[in-house]
Amino acid sequence: MDYFLAVQAFNRIVETGSFVKAATQMELHPNAVTKLVQALESHLRVKLLNRTTRRVTLTSEGSVYYEQMTRLLDRWLEVEAEIAVTQSAPKGKVRVDMGTTIATLLVIPALPDFHARYPQVQIDIGASDRTADLASENIDCVIRGGILQDSSLIARRLGSLPFVTCATPAYLAAHGVPRHPGELEDGHALVRYFFPGSGRQNTLEFTKGDEHVTVQGRYVIAVNDSNAYLAAGLAGLGVIHTLRFMAQPYIDAGAFVPVLQEWQAEPNPLSVVYMPNRHLSVRVRAFVDWLVEHFAAHPHVLP
Structure with missing residues (x-):
């Protein structure tokens, strides 16, 4: 045996x-x-x-x-x-899962740097907004946002992602610019996001000094994909509350206008996660270390 x-x-x-x-x-x-x-x-x-x-x-x-x-x-x-x-350079395949916009806007554009360092490592990226199962799907590591629910997993912090609330100029011209989060409950429409699998909708939470406001609001469309969420906002279907790195290119282009900027939303913590009993091979360890380094230097990621 x-x-x-x-x-x-x-x-x-x-x-x-x-x-x-x-x-x-x-x-x-x-x-x-x-x-x-x-x-x-x-x-x-x-x-x-x-x-x-x-x-x-x-x-x-x-x-x-x-x-x-x-x-x-x-x-x-x-x-x-x-x-x-100590004997050879990392080589082989790394399978990683992450959200669609994390993949397309934060990770994939930087991969030429990783491959310049480790040319013999292949990266298989599962890009979707669902929560993958590391064990059953044989995934080496995942990038996850928010507070981790599974305490049995090992996580390395990548930083945190700030939020921004915004809408198109045409939407704001038609409905007015909200000055207080409470105004989003009446006279405005939101684009809502519901999480794949659970169907739970996101909740908008704002803080200014000692005042804390939770907004449910009315919506005309809800989606379960981050790209679709952006598309709905750009179509003028309502106010969106999204991660700044997703909206910033459209803000810079004038397609989105930030609102309620004096009101703060808690940044979304971001981690790279793997199983405690799933050994990190040399190639996976190299990729995880690179992710930590890359996110630490990214202008849209807070410590």
Whole structure:
């Protein structure tokens, strides 16, 4: 039995919840993965997994074994990576997931710099506004905004993104320029954003001194994509409250006019996230370090 490979197979099955998905990620035949786990259980003389036609769950012994071996396996791979990085340049594929506008406006335009440093690294970018599942989709890392809900993930801070509230000149000419956030509740229309998956709509929150205002407002259109959100605002369908880096080119061109600038909205924290038990290879570590460096120097990203 290849003990190292067997432990890797067991861990991937636990993370993905599937023998087939684990086999796909490891580029092995499902029967090979099954035999590896069977050999591991025979070696340990305990049952690690409960298997049915629909699901895979850990036994009590399997839970303990997974927790302990994950730490050992991660450290093992980390030591190997530290040795390897001194011998060769990073190479191979990195799969990363991020929001559409983060990809198109912040990351992709800067990638020539990354590839100049690491020409043998390929980047596969999943660009969408949905929340990807790192384990089941075999994603190396993701860029996420907001407060992280999953405390089991490891996050490196990239900075924070300030908001701006704006509308087209034609919209403001027709409806007036709001001087107080409360005015958005009556006489104005908002473009609303709802999050893919949950359907939850964004809430506009403003602060000025000790005054805090939450705005729901009336809307004529709601979308679940950041590019569509910008398009709706540019079409004059309402006031938008968006990240400044998205709106700034249109503000500079005169297509958007900022409003309520004396009112502050809490900047959106931004992080690059990966699983604690998913070892960062040399190439992934190089990409994550580059992201941290790149965002720290970006003019639209706050510390």
